[in-house]
Amino acid sequence: MSSPRRAFSAAFPSDCWYALARSGDVDQEPLGLRALGLPVVLFRAADGSAVALEDRCAHRAYPLSAGVVVDGGLRCGLCGFVYDADGQCVSVPTQPRVPFGAKVASYPVQERDGLVWVWLGEPGRARLARVPELPWLDDEAWAGVGGSSVVAAGYLLLHENFADVTQVPFVAPEIAPSVIAVAPPLDVVVTETTVTLRREFAPAPLPAWQADLLGAGDAAFETLQEGYFLSPAAWVDRWDVTGADGTTARLRFTHLVTPLDEGLSQLHWQVDRDFAVGDDGADDLMLEMFGDYYDRVLVAMETAQEVLDVDGPGPEVNVAADVAALKVREIVLAMLATESPAVITTRRARL
Amino acid sequence: MTGTKTTVREYEGDMLVEAADVVAEDVVALTLVDPDGDPLPAWTPGAHVDLIMEGGLVRQYSLCSSPGDSRTIRLGILRAPESRGGSAYVHEKLSVGSVVRVRGPRNHFPLVASPRYIFIGGGIGITPILPMVAEAEASGADWHLYYGGRARSSMGFVDELAQYGGKVTLVPQDEVGMLDLATVLGDPRDDTLVYVCGPEGLLSAVEAKCGADWPAGALHLERFAAKEIEAPAEGERSFELELAASGVTLTVPPDKSIFDVILDAGISVLGSCHEGICGTCEQIVLEGEVDHRDSVLSASERAANDAMMVCVSRCTSDRLVLDL
The missing domain is CATH 3.10.20.30 (Beta-grasp domain)
Structure with a gap:
């Protein structure tokens, strides 16, 4: 049975830039993937620019990602049709004239901060929306570790998890600031399209892993924690610790979320730090620790999705700290409502 | 674990006036930037912000720039003859280099996707309509804007609208009279949304015209009557x-x-x-x-x-x- 609530959580905004791949993963070898329920192929054209096309040859049902990049575009591995960066077929092997209408969809692309952002919505509106600015992802002053997973959970469940800072100490007590016993006030700031949450922890010793990397021992640090819902495609956490001498060590947790299909999401995560840069041991430690953390989070999200799928949405008890997650839902619902009025469900229908 | 006190509020920040251009009689266009050059909050067509002025005066103004521009926002502000201080403050006290407090943006007038639109802007009510027509144009919708004003000299942003050619009809009252709503709206259609912003007289006239005949949900209009969440002055009632x-x-x-x-x-x-x-x-x-x-x-x-x-x-x- 499909309740309105379920319909809402499964629907995803199309008019949004999504980070479909890391720049390094897009090269002469075509990369096929699904996003927003569409087949997409990414490749790098001869001039070095990243291109996103519909991953299905106009001639017969065959993925273009099974083809090869040639001068002038991407050639189908089955029939040899060649498509340029605009998705226009420019040559076919069997006749001199390109058949009328031989064209596949081409999607606007922006490459920034080491990511390939693709616009799968109404193409004309792409220039009216912004790609989130995430400069630390591709900056030598920062060292990063990261990973990618496909999760059998809706993208909103992921955002709601990121919005709930109170979950971290329960999912991973060894990672969170050690001062959780006195949870500081949570300040939530909203705009039309974003949600920010912020809290400041009084000076306290760092978690063991971070104290080791900074050689800080038992010294007390102030911690500033901020989370940003930037768009349905990006959630960023900032975690800055400042010692008594005023020096600050910074961490950035970047979560790039893409709905792949109903109930299936892609998560690219990266943890960047501006300390212990160039320290391979630190990379290994952080990759292991945060890789394990995100594995645990994603398993929990898949379990939550399973409960929703099997038993349907039920009443939820929210606490005041959930306001950030509720604001995220509200923003996404407003995006869906402007894209497709039919999706508008009244508050009552969603209760 | 003690309870976490949670507060929720809207974004608020100081912005720098980068440009203050007179774009028509008594209309100034303020271009605002972050003092540190940081990106400004994202918004969508129809959004407005609060300007928080000296003495705690708060007024709402629509954003009339491009949502794709992360560095600047622009507001178009009419010096209201009956100004209680808001627009007079903007016109007299704000100039290039001034700093002004901004809260928001928020949007109670969102542009819903549609194959066809009729936009009606009356006077300074053109401001939220400007990013709307840009979006309608970008998405390939069939649209027309009727822009009415007291006189041509009082109508701002006409130069910018020139790029849309015949899709924009200017209706200066002293030359051609009032907007003829019967002609503007035409017969009700279920593929068309109507967006209108302007003086109360125009809004209620369009409401009256659309009310009976047009499909529910077709008419979208904005009144600048932001809801203040305060206890009523006369006290709570039972x-x-x-x-x-x-x-x-x-x-x-x-x-x-x-x-x-x-x-x-x-x-x-x-x-x-x-x-x-x-x-x-x-x-x-x-x-x-x-x-x-x-x-x-x-x-x-x-x-x-x-x-x-x-x-x-x-x-x-x-x-x-x-x-x-």
Whole structure:
């Protein structure tokens, strides 16, 4: 049975830039993937620019990602049709004239901060929306570790998890600031399209892993924690610790979320730090620790999705700290409502 | 673990006036930037911000730049003849290099996707319409803008609208008279949305014209009557509360919340923050006019009047019926 609530959580905004791949993963070898329920192929054209096309040859049902990049575009591995960066077929092997209408969809692309952002919505509106600015992802002053997973959970469940800072100490007590016993006030700031949450922890010793990397021992640090819902495609956490001498060590947790299909999401995560840069041991430690953390989070999200799928949405008890997650839902619902009025469900229908 | 105190508020920040251009008689266009050059909050067509001026004066102005521009926002501000200080302050005190406090953006006038639009801008009401026509154009929709004003010299942004050629009809009143709404709107169509912003006379005329004939939901208009969530000056009033499922009728006195009245009657009701922010105590409304005071419901959800947060919201009618 499909309740309105379920319909809402499964629907995803199309008019949004999504980070479909890391720049390094897009090269002469075509990369096929699904996003927003569409087949997409990414490749790098001869001039070095990243291109996103519909991953299905106009001639017969065959993925273009099974083809090869040639001068002038991407050639189908089955029939040899060649498509340029605009998705226009420019040559076919069997006749001199390109058949009328031989064209596949081409999607606007922006490459920034080491990511390939693709616009799968109404193409004309792409220039009216912004790609989130995430400069630390591709900056030598920062060292990063990261990973990618496909999760059998809706993208909103992921955002709601990121919005709930109170979950971290329960999912991973060894990672969170050690001062959780006195949870500081949570300040939530909203705009039309974003949600920010912020809290400041009084000076306290760092978690063991971070104290080791900074050689800080038992010294007390102030911690500033901020989370940003930037768009349905990006959630960023900032975690800055400042010692008594005023020096600050910074961490950035970047979560790039893409709905792949109903109930299936892609998560690219990266943890960047501006300390212990160039320290391979630190990379290994952080990759292991945060890789394990995100594995645990994603398993929990898949379990939550399973409960929703099997038993349907039920009443939820929210606490005041959930306001950030509720604001995220509200923003996404407003995006869906402007894209497709039919999706508008009244508050009552969603209760 | 002690409880986490949560506060929720709208974004607020100082912005620098980068340009203040007179774009028509008594109309100034302010271009605002972040003082540190940081990106400004994202917004969509129809959004507005609060300008918080000296002495705590707060006024709402629509954004009339491109949502794709992360560095600047632009506001178009008419010096109102009957100004109570807001627009006079902007015109007299703000110039290049001034700093002004901005809150928001928020959007109670969103542009819903549609194959066809009729836009009507009256006077300074053109401002929210400017990014709307840009978006309609970008998405390949079929659209037309009727822009009415007292005189050509009083109508700002005409140069920018020239790029759309015949899709824009200028209607200066001293040359061609008032907008003829019968012609502008034409016959009702179910593939068309109507967006109008302007003086009250224009809004109510369009409402009257669309009301009976056009499909529900076709007309979108904006009044600058931002809802202040404050207790009424005349004090809180008492009202009758019927809980339909429980079959009881109670009285909510001025000094007690609906939530507490329900609880005191021994009826189970979920509640959590008691500040109107968590959404836990949401209840379905069957009858009665809700006075929404929460931070959970969106503008359209408030308007639907079918759900409410009983911890802080009240009722403006004499009787409220909940499905509880």
